[in-house]
Amino acid sequence: MKLSLNWITLRVRDLEKSLHFYHSILGLPIERRFVSNGKQIVMLGSAGQPKIELIQGNDQILKLDCGVSVGFEIESLDAAIEHLTSQGIPIERGPITPNPHLRFFYVLDPDGFEVQLAKHSQSGAFQDNNA
Numbered sequence: 001m002k003l004s005l006n007w008i009t010l011r012v013r014d015l016e017k018s019l020h021f022y023h024s025i026l027g028l029p030i031e032r033r034f035v036s037n038g039k040q041i042v043m044l045g046s047a048g049q050p051k052i053e054l055i056q057g058n059d060q061i062l063k064l065d066c067g068v069s070v071g072f073e074i075e076s077l078d079a080a081i082e083h084l085t086s087q088g089i090p091i092e093r094g095p096i097t098p099n100p101h102l103r104f105f106y107v108l109d110p111d112g113f114e115v116q117l118a119k120h121s122q123s124g125a126f127q128d129n130n131a
Contacts (some may be wrong), residue, residue: 006111007043007051008070010113015040015056022052025087026072026115069106069114076117077103 006052007062012018019042022028028044031051035041040059052070061123074080077095084107085091104118 005050007045009053009055010070010109010111011055011057013056014041014056014110014113018054018056019044021089021096021109022054023091025084028111029050050089068110069116071104071116071118074117077105077117080117 001003010018019030022044023030029046030043031043031047035044042052042054043051055118081091081095089107092106092108095103096105097103101121102118103121104116105117106114109115
């Protein structure tokens with residue numbers, strides 16, 4: 001059996017706030033927006049990549065301490081930190097360098113879900129200033 005990830009669903013309280021965070025601040029493109037069973041749904045992500053599905057509804061929202069986080073690869077940790085802080089998004093944790101090939105930090109989305117922004121290095125030497 002061969003699997004490939006299609007999407008990760010986040011149930012959100014305020015779709016417009018979440019859409020602003022994931023689309024306007026993080027830069028994920030909107031693939032489509034629609035209503036299903038009375039719920040507003042937005043699929044975000046680049047063509048050929050797994051999507052983030054945001055659903056606004058009256059269902060129970062996932063508990064924040066459930067261990068779910070969403071991770072993205074970025075080109076520069078320093079540029080991402082500068083961009084996010086300029087948008088009023090505080091760095092929740094990090095930057096963390098668990099090994100010579102990986103650095104990352106966390107921010108929180110409007111519902112408090114952890115979003116990890118990571119930079120991998122093949123050489124083990126990071127180009128960012130905070131390395």
